[in-house]
Amino acid sequence: MRVIAINDISCVGKCSLTVALPIISASGVTCDILPTAILSTHTGGFQGYTFRDLSEDIPAILAHWKSLGLKYDIIISGYLGSIDQIEMVKSVKKDFLKEDGLMIVDPVMGDNGVLYSHFDQKFVDEMKGLCRTADVIVPNLTEACFLTDTDYKEANENSYVKIIDKLRSLCPRPSVTGCDVQTKKGVESCVFYTTEDGNVRTYSTEKIEGAFHGAGDVYASALVGCLARGVNTDKAVAISAEFTKDSIKQTKKDATEARYGLNSESQMYGYLKALHKAAKK
Numbered sequence: 001m002r003v004i005a006i007n008d009i010s011c012v013g014k015c016s017l018t019v020a021l022p023i024i025s026a027s028g029v030t031c032d033i034l035p036t037a038i039l040s041t042h043t044g045g046f047q048g049y050t051f052r053d054l055s056e057d058i059p060a061i062l063a064h065w066k067s068l069g070l071k072y073d074i075i076i077s078g079y080l081g082s083i084d085q086i087e088m089v090k091s092v093k094k095d096f097l098k099e100d101g102l103m104i105v106d107p108v109m110g111d112n113g114v115l116y117s118h119f120d121q122k123f124v125d126e127m128k129g130l131c132r133t134a135d136v137i138v139p140n141l142t143e144a145c146f147l148t149d150t151d152y153k154e155a156n157e158n159s160y161v162k163i164i165d166k167l168r169s170l171c172p173r174p175s176v177t178g179c180d181v182q183t184k185k186g187v188e189s190c191v192f193y194t195t196e197d198g199n200v201r202t203y204s205t206e207k208i209e210g211a212f213h214g215a216g217d218v219y220a221s222a223l224v225g226c227l228a229r230g231v232n233t234d235k236a237v238a239i240s241a242e243f244t245k246d247s248i249k250q251t252k253k254d255a256t257e258a259r260y261g262l263n264s265e266s267q268m269y270g271y272l273k274a275l276h277k278a279a280k281k
């Protein structure tokens with residue numbers, strides 16, 4: 001099983017490839033990487049970061065891979081630095097995804113109702129186009145709102161299903177993370193997701209108050225790890241949501257600065273135990 005993770009390298013701050021590579025590899029599958037940019041830190045909460053766009057290097061990297069005859073079972077794309085890179089991901093899918101492979105897009109664009117720096121409405125529109133080429137997309141609620149032209153402030157329990165329905169016009173298996181829902185236990189954090197046979201289901205976990213950078217990357221990487229090991233979507237979502245929640249909980253306990261990312265390392269063993277129990281291959 002061979003996965004390619006297309007994402008940036010934020011050297012500090014535990015997101016994108018510094019999260020995807022360890023989690024997907026530990027899941028027991030080959031994780032190759034295609035770095036889109038190198039930043040000294042990610043862009044959320046740091047000033048003065050460096051940003052080197054690697055677009056110029058990518059054509060030669062892909063030409064070399066073609067000469068090796070590489071093909072992938074799963075492609076997961078994350079943070080993309082430009083509209084050109086969105087086009088590049090589409091061509092990677094065309095040239096390198098096996099016929100029965102899975103294209104997963106994490107449309108990384110924003111959080112808490114706002115777009116990250118560097119992104120604008122034109123980028124959002126192009127990202128909709130990339131989502132149309134995917135089998136599975138994993139936006140957070142903010143990104144789901146931008147992809148469906150929904151006002152984030154208006155998004156609530158009554159509109160989540162409408163949002164996921166709209167996302168289904170882009171891609172057959174959307175899921176949306178970070179949806180607050182009222183349960184018997186109080187407010188919980190819920191994933192609305194779509195199964196292999198097209199049913200929309202939910203999985204909720206304890207909501208931990210606060211903003212935690214890199215949570216989406218931990219969730220998406222674990223989901224890829226699970227799907228790569230043949231775990232069905234119901235179980236894959238549950239395992240990934242629990243791992244993310246446990247990582248957030250530990251990070252809160254550690255009281256580290258949110259911009260330095262999640263302590264998912266300490267929760268990796270629990271994640272792997274759950275994965276190994278559920279894995280089919």
Ligand code: PXL
Nearest residue numbers: 015016042043044079116214
């Ligand atoms: O975690 C998402 C992410 C990935 N990559 C970069 C980012 C962010 C979010 O801020 O800035 C460079």
